Amino acid sequence: MTFAPEWLALREEADAQARAGELVDPLRKIVVNRTPVLIRDLGCGTGSMGRWLSGRLPGPQHWVLHDRDPRLLALAGATVTGPGVTVETREGDLTALRADDLAGTSLVTASALLDLLTEDEVGALAAACAGAGCPALLTLSVIGRVELDPPDPLDAAFTEAFNAHQRRTEHGRALLGPDAVPAAVAAFQDLGMAVSTRPSPWRLGPGQAELTERWLRGWVGAACEQEPDLLPEAEDYLRRRLDGELRAVVHHQDLLALP
Numbered sequence: 001m002t003f004a005p006e007w008l009a010l011r012e013e014a015d016a017q018a019r020a021g022e023l024v025d026p027l028r029k030i031v032v033n034r035t036p037v038l039i040r041d042l043g044c045g046t047g048s049m050g051r052w053l054s055g056r057l058p059g060p061q062h063w064v065l066h067d068r069d070p071r072l073l074a075l076a077g078a079t080v081t082g083p084g085v086t087v088e089t090r091e092g093d094l095t096a097l098r099a100d101d102l103a104g105t106s107l108v109t110a111s112a113l114l115d116l117l118t119e120d121e122v123g124a125l126a127a128a129c130a131g132a133g134c135p136a137l138l139t140l141s142v143i144g145r146v147e148l149d150p151p152d153p154l155d156a157a158f159t160e161a162f163n164a165h166q167r168r169t170e171h172g173r174a175l176l177g178p179d180a181v182p183a184a185v186a187a188f189q190d191l192g193m194a195v196s197t198r199p200s201p202w203r204l205g206p207g208q209a210e211l212t213e214r215w216l217r218g219w220v221g222a223a224c225e226q227e228p229d230l231l232p233e234a235e236d237y238l239r240r241r242l243d244g245e246l247r248a249v250v251h252h253q254d255l256l257a258l259p
């Protein structure tokens with residue numbers, strides 16, 4: 001799955017505000033003792049995680065940005081910058097990483113990635129991190145909860161259909177969607193890692209009108225793709241929602257796994 005740079009740019013501020021900054025605190029004590037600090041960002045997109053996290057960690061850092069999309073890698077490589085920050089890009093299948101590939105890595109990061117993986121892929125990521133003795137900070141995973149204000153009678157139907165879409169089987173891969181965080185917690189803990197989770201909700205409203213509309217249209221579109229019976233209701237539902245001052249809380253969770 002690939003994402004348009006315009007969408008990633010539009011959501012970056014909401015992502016930054018949502019991420020659980022308190023999970024960074026334990027990392028500062030760990031990575032400061034690992035010189036040089038080597039961070040691998042999986043599914044880096046345009047580099048929003050690097051721009052958010054690099055200034056929150058101490059000392060010189062070398063970021064290795066992994067993604068399948070060369071367009072996104074080019075943008076990320078040019079914009080993850082800062083004092084003492086160096087960058088390289090790696091194009092390829094991030095699900096193929098193993099413990100040997102993470103040798104010398106101080107930290108693995110990812111944003112909005114876990115819910116796009118299968119149970120086996122999450123297990124392999126946990127095994128790679130545990131085998132390399134490498135912490136992992138995995139942020140902004142959807143958990144299947146959306147709060148919409150004002151409420152609408154069709155909210156529950158669209159939520160259920162969207163969550164089913166997130167759990168779909170695609171090209172033979174059964175995606176975890178909202179089940180990703182519990183699966184990741186279990187996978188890391190089974191390998192002896194200490195796991196903490198924190199909420200990281202998007203809070204959308206009139207102040208983020210463009211993002212709110214883009215998110216809502218995408219959310220409804222995915223729901224209708226999964227449940228075509230909702231299509232006759234979709235246009236009126238969107239009109240009702242977008243004609244008013246819709247506020248939405250889109251719930252996510254962040255996860256920190258420590259050796």
